[in-house]
Amino acid sequence: MNRLLPFAWITAVRFLGEGRLQTWFIVGGVAIGVGVIVFMSAMLAGLERNFLRRVLAAQAQIQLLPPEQVARPLRGGDGVVTDPVVQRPAQRLASIDQWRRIAELLRTMPGIDTVSPTAAGSVLAMRGETSRSASMTGIDPQTYFRIVAIPDFVVAGTARLTSEDIVVGIELARELGAAVGDRIDLRAASGAVRSLRVAGLLDFGNKGANQRVAFVALRTAQSLMGLIGGVTAIDIAVHDVFAAEEIARRIAAAHDVRAESWIATNAQFFAAMRAQIATNTLIRVFVGLSVAFGIAAVLVVSVIQRSRDIGILRAMGTRRGQILRVFLIQGGILGFAGSLLGAALGTAALVWWHAVARQADGGELFPLVIEARLFAATALLATATGVLAAAAPALRAARLDPVVAIRG
Amino acid sequence: MAEDVLRLERLGKSYRTGTPAETRVLHDIDFALRHGEFVALMGPSGSGKSTLLNIVGLLDRPSSGRVLIDGVDTGTLDERALTMLRGRKIGFVFQSHLLLSAFTALENVMLPAVAERGFASAAIEARARALLRRVGLDAVADNLAPHMSGGQQQRVAVARALALSPELVLADEPTGNLDSHSADEVFALLRDINREQGTSFLLVTHNLDLARRCDRIVRVVDGRIVDGAR
Numbered sequence: 297m298n299r300l301l302p303f304a305w306i307t308a309v310r311f312l313g314e315g316r317l318q319t320w321f322i323v324g325g326v327a328i329g330v331g332v333i334v335f336m337s338a339m340l341a342g343l344e345r346n347f348l349r350r351v352l353a354a355q356a357q358i359q360l361l362p363p364e365q366v367a368r369p370l371r372g373g374d375g376v377v378t379d380p381v382v383q384r385p386a387q388r389l390a391s392i393d394q395w396r397r398i399a400e401l402l403r404t405m406p407g408i409d410t411v412s413p414t415a416a417g418s419v420l421a422m423r424g425e426t427s428r429s430a431s432m433t434g435i436d437p438q439t440y441f442r443i444v445a446i447p448d449f450v451v452a453g454t455a456r457l458t459s460e461d462i463v464v465g466i467e468l469a470r471e472l473g474a475a476v477g478d479r480i481d482l483r484a485a486s487g488a489v490r491s492l493r494v495a496g497l498l499d500f501g502n503k504g505a506n507q508r509v510a511f512v513a514l515r516t517a518q519s520l521m522g523l524i525g526g527v528t529a530i531d532i533a534v535h536d537v538f539a540a541e542e543i544a545r546r547i548a549a550a551h552d553v554r555a556e557s558w559i560a561t562n563a564q565f566f567a568a569m570r571a572q573i574a575t576n577t578l579i580r581v582f583v584g585l586s587v588a589f590g591i592a593a594v595l596v597v598s599v600i601q602r603s604r605d606i607g608i609l610r611a612m613g614t615r616r617g618q619i620l621r622v623f624l625i626q627g628g629i630l631g632f633a634g635s636l637l638g639a640a641l642g643t644a645a646l647v648w649w650h651a652v653a654r655q656a657d658g659g660e661l662f663p664l665v666i667e668a669r670l671f672a673a674t675a676l677l678a679t680a681t682g683v684l685a686a687a688a689p690a691l692r693a694a695r696l697d698p699v700v701a702i703r704g
Numbered sequence: 705m706a707e708d709v710l711r712l713e714r715l716g717k718s719y720r721t722g723t724p725a726e727t728r729v730l731h732d733i734d735f736a737l738r739h740g741e742f743v744a745l746m747g748p749s750g751s752g753k754s755t756l757l758n759i760v761g762l763l764d765r766p767s768s769g770r771v772l773i774d775g776v777d778t779g780t781l782d783e784r785a786l787t788m789l790r791g792r793k794i795g796f797v798f799q800s801h802l803l804l805s806a807f808t809a810l811e812n813v814m815l816p817a818v819a820e821r822g823f824a825s826a827a828i829e830a831r832a833r834a835l836l837r838r839v840g841l842d843a844v845a846d847n848l849a850p851h852m853s854g855g856q857q858q859r860v861a862v863a864r865a866l867a868l869s870p871e872l873v874l875a876d877e878p879t880g881n882l883d884s885h886s887a888d889e890v891f892a893l894l895r896d897i898n899r900e901q902g903t904s905f906l907l908v909t910h911n912l913d914l915a916r917r918c919d920r921i922v923r924v925v926d927g928r929i930v931d932g933a934r
């Protein structure tokens with residue numbers, strides 16, 4: 297007999313070993329439940345991580361914009377409304393008021409990593425006979441690259457941005473028939489035109505973006521748009537991406553700007569994500585419950601089958617607490633063993649599904665996220681569920697009247 | 705050490721079977737068992753022998769009267785203390801379903817000590833081996849309980865009852881399920897242990913031949929001792 301295991305453990309293990317078929321069936325049941333949970337959780341985490349990586353790579357976490365221009369009802373001198381019909385005004389190209397002071401203040405604000413002013417607007421990109429509309433963003437490369445790592449998306453040339461350079465999406469370049477080193481003319485709404493040299497081509501992995509994006513130096517954009525010294529937006533990166541909305545609110549309250557966090561602009565995704573998580577939680581709870589009921593059912597039967605054994609144990613001086621433990625431990629072992637097997641099952645399913653399920657372009661549907669933490673948490677939860685499920689049968693076993701049990 | 709290993713004083717037991725009319729199973733039993741005594745308990749079926757044995761073994765509580773084990777009044781003890789006293793002073797041998805089938809013969813003999821200490825040890829194993837040798841079963845020490853004959857199982861049960869060197873062994877028809885040869889063997893074993901170690905025995909049996917080989921025969925009829933109370 298094992299000299300390192302306490303009496304209750306030895307007895308629990310022996311009881312499980314003797315009822316081999318029952319034990320394997322319930323461990324299998326627990327494993328299937330745990331496998332489903334592991335598979336779903338890991339896939340969900342992978343999908344979420346994939347999306348976040350994509351969104352956060354190509355977007356500032358907070359963007360400050362000038363306040364919306366609102367129209368007020370026209371009033372006469374005595375306060376009488378003379379023209380109550382108010383139309384939404386077309387939004388004029390506007391610079392952020394006192395943007396230098398705001399940017400300076402934000403740089404010292406806790407939680408903020410990088411502050412980068414930009415000037416963005418629509419332009420017509422022209423080359424020879426061809427023209428395409430494009431969305432031009434004038435940036436300060438040094439700060440902006442820390443928010444969106446443009447160099448990472450360069451597939452040809454470099455991300456150099458002197459006042460003579462332009463970096464464009466590959467689709468836009470293709471449609472214009474331009475290659476690195478070629479010149480492209482940009483015409484702004486004001487009518488101003490600049491001729492710029494293509495320094496690099498970008499691939500954001502998104503056709504719409506690749507057809508429209510054009511990055512130029514901040515000064516170039518400012519002069520094209522007739523916005524000398526002004527910026528249309530301030531892009532911000534923060535330490536904790538999930539605090540972005542909170543920080544955005546604080547900024548909007550303190551300054552005369554609109555502040556849009558990536559959380560707000562991707563509200564739909566987050567709503568979908570929340571729904572997914574809620575569904576996942578619900579499924580977990582029900583799978584957990586069915587696992588618990590399964591373990592409890594097996595142990596209830598076991599207590600009945602073992603009542604004579606329990607009676608003999610009690611007659612030879614085994615304490616009630618020890619009997620209680622024998623069955624609690626059995627529940628814990630069933631939960632733990634099931635979770636190990638289930639984790640293996642879930643991981644196998646995950647690896648298989650990852651290999652089989654592909655996006656339309658052949659890319660992976662979700663990254664394979666296999667975290668030790670998920671397994672540890674699952675094993676812990678399954679073990680606790682097992683012990684909890686064993687509580688009722690264990691109490692029953694401990695309270696068994698030995699006289700009745702022995703007479704059987 | 706008290707003079708008597710067991711004293712019963714005006715012991716009564718009745719079952720409330722849900723109706724106001726109680727079933728009285730034992731009536732005012734006065735009885736004593738001296739250290740080293742080997743006593744047979746006889747009586748017709750349903751007379752209350754097993755009930756009496758369970759109360760003496762502290763598995764059941766009396767409805768009235770007192771049970772003294774080695775001078776200790778058990779009526780004042782709580783569940784935990786009763787379990788401890790039972791483990792230390794009393795050994796059981798039952799008629800059937802004697803061993804835990806998930807354990808080997810040797811492990812069955814070790815179990816009472818392991819349960820008491822919490823862990824197995826070399827000393828516990830050595831004592832269990834010695835006991836198995838004493839009952840003549842060292843050859844089947846590693847057999848699982850179901851892989852032994854009825855007589856062998858009963859002898860293992862005897863060895864287990866002796867594991868914690870109890871003062872009193874209670875045996876409820878220990879030979880009832882055995883053929884006459886095995887029955888004789890088991891009885892002789894109990895009698896020898898009684899002589900060697902001075903362990904007291906209270907033995908329920910329907911076999912008059914065996915009963916005659918005991919120190920004293922106590923007869924129970926309808927829950928009353930009619931003969932041999934001392």
Ligand SMILES: Nc1ncnc2c1ncn2[C@@H]1O[C@H](COP(=O)(O)OP(=O)(O)OP(=O)(O)O)[C@@H](O)[C@H]1O
Binds near residue numbers: 727729750753756
């Ligand atoms: N839990 C109980 N509730 C009601 N009556 C009971 C209960 N347990 C035992 N009895 C009754 O007590 C009486 C004595 O039973 P007991 O088992 O002690 O008899 P016994 O002398 O051991 O008989 P046998 O020789 O057949 O083993 C019987 O009439 C039995 O029906």
Ligand SMILES: [Mg+2]
Binds near residue numbers: 753754755876
């Ligand atoms: Mg009986």
